[in-house]
Amino acid sequence: MVAAVTTLAIAATAAPASAAAGSHAPTAAGTGAASAVGATRTPGATDRTPRTVTLITGDRVTVGAAAGDLTAVTVRGPGGRASGARITTVGTDTYVYPDAAVPYVAAGLLDEDLFNVTRLLADGYDDAHTDRLPLIVSYTDAAARSRTQAVPAGAERVRGLESIQGAALTARRDRAAEFWAGLTGTGPATTRAKAERPGLAAGISKVWLDGKVRAALADTTAQIGAPAVWSGGNTGVGVPVAVLDTGVDLGHPDLVGRVAESASFVPGEEVTDRNGHGTHVASTIAGSGAASGGAERGVAPGAELHVGKVLDDTGGGQDSWIIAGMEWAARDQHAKVISMSLGGAPTDGTDPLSQAVDRLSAETGALFTIAAGNSGPDMQMVGAPGAADAALTVGAVDSLDRLAVFSSRGPRRGDNGLKPELTAPGVDVLAARSQYAAEGEGYYQTMSGTSMATPHVAGAAALLAAAHPDWTGSQLKDALVSTTKITQRYDAYFAGSGRLDVSAAVAGTVFASGTVFTDLDWPYAPGQRVDQEVTYTNTGDAPVTLDLRVNAPTAPAGLFTLPAGQVTVPARGTSTVVVAVDLDLLADDKYSSGMVVATGPSGAPSVHTVVGINKEGERVDLTLKTRGPDGKALAGTVMIKDIVRDVVPRLYPVDASGTLEVSLPPSTYSAWMYADVPGAGGPYSLGRAVLAEPEIELSRDSTVTLDGRRLHRVEAIAPQVTATAQVRLDYFRSYPGRYPLADNYVVGHEYDSVWAASTGAKVSKGTFTFRARWSLVQPPLAVTANGQTFDDLLIQSGSVAFPDGRQRLDAVFAGQGAPADYDRLDVRGKVAVVRANDAVGALDQADAAAAAGAKLLLLVNNGVGRLDAWYEVADPRTPLPVASLGRDRGEELVARLGSGRTALTVEAHHAPEYVYDLVRRYNGAIPADLSYRPTRPELARVDVAFRHHRSGEGVGLRFDVSPDQPHSALSGAALPIPTQGVRTDWVTADQHNRWMELAVMPELTQTSSVVSYAGGERTDVTWFAPVARPRVLATGLTSPPVRSGEEVVVFDLPPWGDSDPHHQGMPSVAGFTQTTRLYQGDQLLAESPGGILSAPVGPDPVTLRLVTETAQDGAVLPYSTRTRTEWGFTSAPAAEGGTATLPLIQVDYQVTTDASGRAGRRAELTVAPVRLGAVAGSAGIRGVTVELSYDDGVTWQATSLSRTTDGWRTSLRAPASATFASVRTTARDGQGNTVSQTVVRAFGIR
Known part of the structure; x- marks a missing residue:
């Protein structure tokens, strides 16, 4: 069994982040003049000296003095000619949009601050102060998955910013026009056509100004209203807050005396924070600000910190570490608030981490504040444990309450639940820096991410808990969520109820349910309505009457309604309001949200509740009946995939009734199962079958039968006698515009045959391919008796090899194979045949046979299928050659032995002298004829020679690459190969199959390029022969050296390859040393103690x-x-x-x-x-x-x-x-x- 380990990534980004200060530009343009003299304030100028800024487009904007207090702004193109541009002033900021840039700004591909001349000058980004414009780019998913991201000519990569799927670049001012052309893929002839359909090149999805945002923690605490709470004497004194992170720098001035308890849950690591993330988070919550004279205090500087190290020094952790830390914080430390700036993959909230949050919250009353994650801007990306119902899940905004691009959006996967619940400052947050961290210097550093937003909420919760020590975590959550500053521009599934406002939460006497969500299953009755209840709590001494209204700009009109426009909440009591949801107004399989806003008398601050609804669409019943070859019910596991929608396939168990009933949305599905069926060798043999319906049109309740009565044997019959080393079945289903499905199934050793049910007509939607892949070899061990071949022979794992060649040996039946069974038998130099049984283990049987002098042990299986008794034994070893026989053939041999002396012919070929690697592909449907009988002329012949300098044995594999899975090389059987010898290989040859090989000798490994063959072709291949030298392949397991943009990248330069031009040595070969250098002339650009390096080389040849x-x-x-x-x-x-x-x-x-x-x-x-x-x-x-x-x-x-x-x-x-x-x-x-x-x-x- 393979252990599954989940690694959690810290939900933070490297600083500085991409969010910018300053005003947003309007969508409407300004004057549109190429140059203008108007009554505008000098953009960022503190003197009258003209200053020039070269924009990202290459256009140059000059700002200087004119008559009186007027400022002249002129715009010229890269060549000096006056340029068409829009010059727009917003408040005190002036924006200049060259015409060429306008479509890209409108499409959201370029950050408006790239054209904010006021900010560019204030940040010192004019031409006199810097010859480069700092940028942040984000990449498309495809580009981000590549090893290196492209950089347009005219720019250089500074660093990767993985949290926002991007990088920091600097664009050279003197090559700005070249950069613009590379960024947009435009030239003089294509600019207009491109602008009509704007898009960025080089895999870039958006460009921002890498601005000097001068963010500070003092600013972010003010942004959420913390100083107002402090002014009332509340700093969170005595409230225990747990921080589960990378540990803490206990010696940092801001944290000295602030940490009451600490513990590490990371094996082999102390609580000391060598990453820096945990110290930053801890000081954001409760730092004293001592290193800054009190300026950089945390949100709740009086709170008591309990630090649990659950992430290691690299920032990763296992589920068990984190759950242990959660239990420690909630149960042992009795923390009121638990801050977790970490997260895993998006889930539906049923994962172990999320369950732990829900259970510990209910058990202890603690509030878990958890980062939503940094996987924005895609939807449904809130990860665990933030997906938990009880978690207060936090997104990130910048200083202007703009949602950070990296902040993970909801809804929650599975039920489209409301996540995140709120946002907090998480862009360029200044907080304490661990002295043990490798990056940064001084006492403080800036970081960005939902990790930085989360401790703001944790600190706010501590302040609120100090004001209401008897409140539960659920009450704290509702109060914080219902009193946020509403961010109107964002839907609740993006940013929750709004941005955290702790001053409103602490000062208010009324709070409401933070969120109310309903997940409804189909079916529905016409006109059906759902009532959602919102509860208002009044902590004051007088009743409060609230005016109610619904704000739901993104929901269908009338979806959410209030029966009454007011509610009165009694003093120190609660009242409940019903929100009616009209299901007829919401389409099937859709979700929506709104907000119920309650305003107090005389304009008193309002509280609000996010309401959400998820409406499951129509469902129809699919009844799957699974039947075996005899027509009887067949148990197994069915996989069902909706091929039209991008949803993951799901496995369903089928019990002994052979019937599965599932409710599914109307769509087109593919269903298939692998099941045990009778084998080809008799009643005790075992076969493996695939039963499939590749296309099920499900528009109404339907019954489909996966019918084993249509099974046909999937077999390859070679021109020579062979044994099956491996069979693999490939099930491939695709649909245009959707991710394809590839299911590759390797058949186990216990099966003597493989079967598939024919499916009838070919699919009409998308593509379907059924593919069989065989590794057939010269039989490694063959046993015959009087013309009968025992063809279900299986050599046991770890068995000593029987000597190559043919021998005639007498066979003796030794019962159960116990030592006593050999007392009156002479088996020396003979074949011992024993029955597998529960009384005598296989190893004891082998020891007894070896002690009696047997030359070969044959185990007759006492069960169904083929037997490998050492299959689950670690590092198996047998004292003599051991093979098993299936029960059917084995009992026939036992019967022979009981009737008199029986001589067996035993022939062994441990390393085969011939191999057949065969593939058969069936498109559109699974036919009835699944027997593949290739002739030699239609195959390719590969004459293989092994020329290692030492005698011995290695392992060889041949991989196949199908057109359905062009990026996957799937292995055939691992076969013994001689270090010195020859072999003849026969392989399927057509345009649909490509091959790649791997040969492993002691301390040496070779791989081949990816090749294809023609029918009748004959090729010579030699492994390990001289001359060995560095050898690079254009295709194969490693990538060749490349030029990528302005960078040369040597992915892996193998230190050696043998004499064959299609081979190269795998890296890190024992005993080798290698040094690689890249020069331009005599200048050393890069050096590596191995074969991997990269270096910038500029944009030119x-x-x-x-x-x-x-x-x-x-x-x-x-x-x-x-x-x-x-x-x-x-x-x-x-x-x-x-x-x-x-x-x-x-x-x-x-x-x-x-x-x-x-x-x-x-x-x-x-x-x-x-x-x-x-x-x-x-x-x-x-x-x-x-x-x-x-x-x-x-x-x-x-x-x-x-x-x-x-x-x-x-x-x-x-x-x-x-x-x-x-x-x-x-x-x-x-x-x-x-x-x-x-x-x-x-x-x-x-």
């Missing part, structure tokens, strides 16, 4: 040198003890922001050697330089030279070369004393790319 040196002591390989390879090449950016493989010339070698890697003294050596990704012998290669050395490179001999179809050939002239040959090769191509490669001790000399 550039000539570079890539050098890698390897060394090894000969313990693993006696050859290629030292190599040096230098590639010279010209690199240019790829078109349209993509990547371009570097034009590195590879050098391949061919030399005939013996099994130990030694060549004759007059052997021929062929050298074949080839461009990466090209074919050998490409005409572009020229200027090839080869030098040979027989004294490990002390002296070199030039050679004469002859051109052949394979490359350039020379002959060795090794002296009698030579034991090794070294090779030095140079080559160039027509584009000026070069290679120089030296291999010391390239191969041996005999």
Whole structure:
């Protein structure tokens, strides 16, 4: 069993974040003039000196003095010509929008502050102060998943900002126009067409100004009203607040004396915060501000902190650590408030973390304030444990109450529940910095994220708890949520009820239910209404009458109504108001929200409640009947996938009745199950079957039968006798515009046959592919008796190999296989046959057989299917060769033995001499004929040679890559391979199948490129033969070196590859050292103690040198003890922001050697330089030279070369004393790319 470990990521981003201060620009334009002189305030100018700002578009805005108090703003294009632009003033800020930028601003692709000239000047971003414009970009999901994100020409990457799926860039002012063209993918001829459909290039989804927001904690505490509470003497004194995070810096001045208790729940780590996140959070809640003279106090500086370290120094943690910390905080420390700035993947609130929140809240009355997460702006991204019902889940806003782009939005997954409940300041929050953190300096640092918003709410809850010590966590939550500052522009599913306002919560005497949510299941009656109850609580000494209204701008009109417009709440009592929801007004499978606003007399502050409704759409009943080959009910597990909607497939159990009833939305579904069925070998054999209906149109209640009476055997019959090493079934279903489904099933060892039910007509929506993949091999062990072959033989895991070859041995039946069963038997040098049983374990049976001198042990299964008795044993080992027989064939053998002496012919081929890797693909439906009988002419033949210098054994695998899953290489069986030997492989050859191989020897691993074959093709493949040297493949398990934007990236430069041009060594090979360097001229750009590096190289084509040196002591390989390879090449950016493989010339070698890697003294050596990704012998290669050395490179001999179809050939002239040959090769191509490669001790000399 594989253990599942959940890692939780801290819900914070690196500072500074992308939110900006200043006013939002209006949607309407201003004057539209190219230059203007008007009665505007000087934008950000403190003197009269004209200042110029080059905008992101390359347009230059100059702000300077005119007559009197007037300010002149002029705009010129990149070339100096007057530029069309909109100059708009908003309050004290002036915006300049060049015409080219307007469509992008309107589409929300560019931050308005990029054109806020007032702010640009105030931040010192004019041309006189900086030659670069700092930017923050976010990337699309696809771009963010790539290893490197593209950077448009004219800009440089500063750092990644993973929390907002982006990066910080700086755009060079002198190349601003080039940057704009690269950012937008526009040029003079395409600008207008592009502007009509604006979109950003290079995988960028939006660009912001990386502004100097000068945020401080003093500002964020003021933003939520904390100083007003402090002024009344309430600082949260005595309220225990737990912080579950990365620990704390107990020596920070702001936290000295503030932490009452601390504990670490991270194995092997103390509570000390070496990450910095936990210290920042703790001081936001209750820091004293001592290091800033009291200026940077936390929200509740009098609260008592209890710090639990539940995340390790990298910021990650396991569920169990966190739950242990929660229990400690709630039960042991009796914390009133528990702050958790962490989160996992989005859930429906039924995960262990969320359940722990709900249960501990109910048990202890604690309030858990939890970060919503930083996975915005996508919907349904609130993670665990913030998905818990009881959690007060917090989103993040900036200083202007604008929702942060990274703040995770709701609704909650599953039921579309209302999450988050509120927001708080979480952008550029200044708080204490741990002295143990690697980043930053001084006592304070800024961070951004919902992690930073959450402690604001925790501190506010502490202040409220100090004012109402008898309140439960639920009451604290309702009071905080119902008294927020309403942020009108955001729906409740984005930002909850509004931004935290602790002064209103503490000062008020009336609060309401924070949220009321109803999740309704179908069906509904026409005209049906649902009543939601909102409760108002009055803590004052006098009754309060509240005026009520519904504010639901995003809901259908009339969806939420109030029967009464007022409610009176008695003194120190409660009143309940009913909100009526008209279900007819909400479409099926939709959710909506509104707000009930209650205003007190004489304009007294209002309280409000978010109301939400989720209306399940129409459901129809699908009855699935599962039937076996005999027509009887078949138990198993069915998977059902809605192929039209992007929802995850779901597994459903089917009990012995063979009937499954599920209620589903009308749609198109695919359903399939894998089930045990009778095998092909008799009543005790076991088969595995797939029964499927790839297309179920479900528009009304329907019954569908997965019918085993339509089963047909899925088999491949090779031209030679084979045994099945592995079978895999691939089920692929797709629909346009939706994520496809691929279900790959590897059939287990216990099955002797595989079956599938035919499905009838082909699908009419999307695509469906059923695919079978076989690994068939020369039988590793075959046993026959008088012409009968026992073909269900299964070698046991960990079994000693039976000697290769054919032997004739007598067989003896030894009952249960106990030592006593051998007392009167002579099994020495014979085959012992025993029954598997519960009384004598398999290992004891093997020990007894070995002690009696048996040469082979055959276990006859006493159950159904094929038996591997050592299958679940860790590191299994047997004292003699052991195989099992199924009960049907095994009992036949026992019967033979009971009737007299029986001789068995035993033939073994531990490492097969022939292999069939076969694939059969069925499109649209599963047919009735599932038997694949390939002939040799339709297959490709691969003659494989293994040329390791030592005798022994390794493991080989062949992967297949299907067009349905082009990014997945799926493995066939792992087969024994000889270190020295040959094998003939036959593989399916057509355009739908590609192959890749892996060969593993002791301490050495080789992988191949991805190749395809043609029918009848014959190919030679050699593994581990000299000459080993650094070798890069264009396709395979590792990526080739590339140019990505302004960066050269070497993902993994393998230190070696054998003589085959389609092979490369896997990285981190034991015994090897490697150093890689990148140069521009003589300037070192990057250096790596391995094969991975990257370096910025600018936006233009550039000539570079890539050098890698390897060394090894000969313990693993006696050859290629030292190599040096230098590639010279010209690199240019790829078109349209993509990547371009570097034009590195590879050098391949061919030399005939013996099994130990030694060549004759007059052997021929062929050298074949080839461009990466090209074919050998490409005409572009020229200027090839080869030098040979027989004294490990002390002296070199030039050679004469002859051109052949394979490359350039020379002959060795090794002296009698030579034991090794070294090779030095140079080559160039027509584009000026070069290679120089030296291999010391390239191969041996005999």
